[in-house]
Amino acid sequence: MITVIHEHKTLDVDARIKDNDLWLSSKDIEQKLGWAMKPEGLCQDEQCIPYPSDSEGDCLENGYLNVSKFWDLMGKPILHDEMKETWLLGAGHKERAEKLASLDAPDFSLPDLDGELHSLSDYRGKRIFLTTWSSW
Amino acid sequence: MPVWQAMYDEVGSDNFLIIAVAQESRGAETAREFIDEAKPSYLCLIDESHQVADLYNMVNVPNAVWIDEFGKIVRPSETAGSHDAFRSMNRQDFSQTDEALDLAARAQMTYMDAVKDWAINGATAENAYDVDATKRNIQLPSESTSLAHANFRLGVHLRLNGKEQEGDKFLATSIALHPDSWNMFRQAMNLREIGEVMGLAADQDFFDRVDALGEKRYYPAPNIKGFPSEAGYEPKI
Numbered sequence: 001m002i003t004v005i006h007e008h009k010t011l012d013v014d015a016r017i018k019d020n021d022l023w024l025s026s027k028d029i030e031q032k033l034g035w036a037m038k039p040e041g042l043c044q045d046e047q048c049i050p051y052p053s054d055s056e057g058d059c060l061e062n063g064y065l066n067v068s069k070f071w072d073l074m075g076k077p078i079l080h081d082e083m084k085e086t087w088l089l090g091a092g093h094k095e096r097a098e099k100l101a102s103l104d105a106p107d108f109s110l111p112d113l114d115g116e117l118h119s120l121s122d123y124r125g126k127r128i129f130l131t132t133w134s135s136w
Numbered sequence: 137m138p139v140w141q142a143m144y145d146e147v148g149s150d151n152f153l154i155i156a157v158a159q160e161s162r163g164a165e166t167a168r169e170f171i172d173e174a175k176p177s178y179l180c181l182i183d184e185s186h187q188v189a190d191l192y193n194m195v196n197v198p199n200a201v202w203i204d205e206f207g208k209i210v211r212p213s214e215t216a217g218s219h220d221a222f223r224s225m226n227r228q229d230f231s232q233t234d235e236a237l238d239l240a241a242r243a244q245m246t247y248m249d250a251v252k253d254w255a256i257n258g259a260t261a262e263n264a265y266d267v268d269a270t271k272r273n274i275q276l277p278s279e280s281t282s283l284a285h286a287n288f289r290l291g292v293h294l295r296l297n298g299k300e301q302e303g304d305k306f307l308a309t310s311i312a313l314h315p316d317s318w319n320m321f322r323q324a325m326n327l328r329e330i331g332e333v334m335g336l337a338a339d340q341d342f343f344d345r346v347d348a349l350g351e352k353r354y355y356p357a358p359n360i361k362g363f364p365s366e367a368g369y370e371p372k373i
Binding site: 003005008010077079080081082086088090091092093096097099100101103104105106108110111112113115118120121123124125126127128129130131132133134135136 | 137140149151152153154155156157158159160162164166167168170171179180181182183185187188189190191192193194197198199200201202203204205206207208209210212216251254255258267270271274276277278279281282283285286287289290293294297299302306319322323325326336337
């Protein structure tokens with residue numbers, strides 16, 4: 001089983017590894033990563049990344065998509081362990097920086113001590129002092 | 137935590153909320169004893185992968201952001217009232233002089249008063265930024281910062297899933313890519329069980345790194361009126 005860490009979620013996925021590339025089933029790309037595979041490319045929200053036209057066969061095969069190739073195209077980091085069992089699909093600095101520069105507070109969902117999830121956006125309407133701490 | 141609770145008690149929760157996020161890769165059980173002891177009435181969340189530091193480009197704890205009622209950042213990430221006076225501490229027993237403790241307390245009180253003023257008065261508070269000032273003060277992540285967060289997250293995951301050595305390699309890469317992040321450096325030390333005795337991930341390596349800052353602050357002073365300008369330590373040359 002291949003594990004993918006994406007947007008701070010850890011997912012078990014239906015994957016194939018070819019050379020140094022991670023290929024994911026279109027079902028998992030849509031249901032687990034939240035990207036839609038459309039004729040014009042790989043899409044999320046308003047953004048579509050076109051399939052590389054000269055090499056479509058290189059990135060789509062039997063219902064699997066070469067995610068490594070797309071992550072490279074988008075300028076986002078993709079890392080894996082030595083055994084290629086655990087993959088990390090990271091965020092690019094441009095998306096992080098653009099979001100912060102817009103001054104819209106980036107949303108997140110995190111558990112409290114009882115494991116109940118809270119999103120920042122649940123508390124819209126209040127002034128929020130968002131602070132960090134640690135035991136170390 | 138007690139200072140946050142005292143402020144929260146004073147301001148009230150009608151229009152205000154404190155969200156205290158533990159940057160804690162060891163998870164809820166490690167944070168629990170601190171939270172149980174403080175018994176906060178504000179919201180405490182556990183962030184194993186340091187997601188908040190990643191999203192808000194934070195580099196240390198405590199770092200804080202002020203977010204208004206419309207979900208807009210009105211003060212970007214900055215030191216939440218901590219002071220470099222700790223750098224003069226005795227490094228064997230972590231004890232501090234009264235002078236250093238006073239300075240740190242004054243810094244914290246000045247900052248918390250500013251938060252309280254904003255919590256009550258919003259945009260008209262003395263230290264509230266307008267949009268231009270917020271944009272001028274916000275620090276945006278670089279390519280290496282985002283790559284560092286990716287390495288950190290994978291490193292933590294591998295470490296917590298039985299691949300300690302391999303995890304440490306990714307953690308070392310994250311620290312090299314983002315040397316300004318004390319979060320990555322100290323969480324990695326904590327995962328390697330350095331500093332278990334005193335409960336703080338602060339060994340000779342840590343203090344060497346702090347000393348190497350020279351006149352640069354470990355806790356850059358927030359731009360708050362009345363915040364103490366004294367360094368509170370003698371830079372090592």
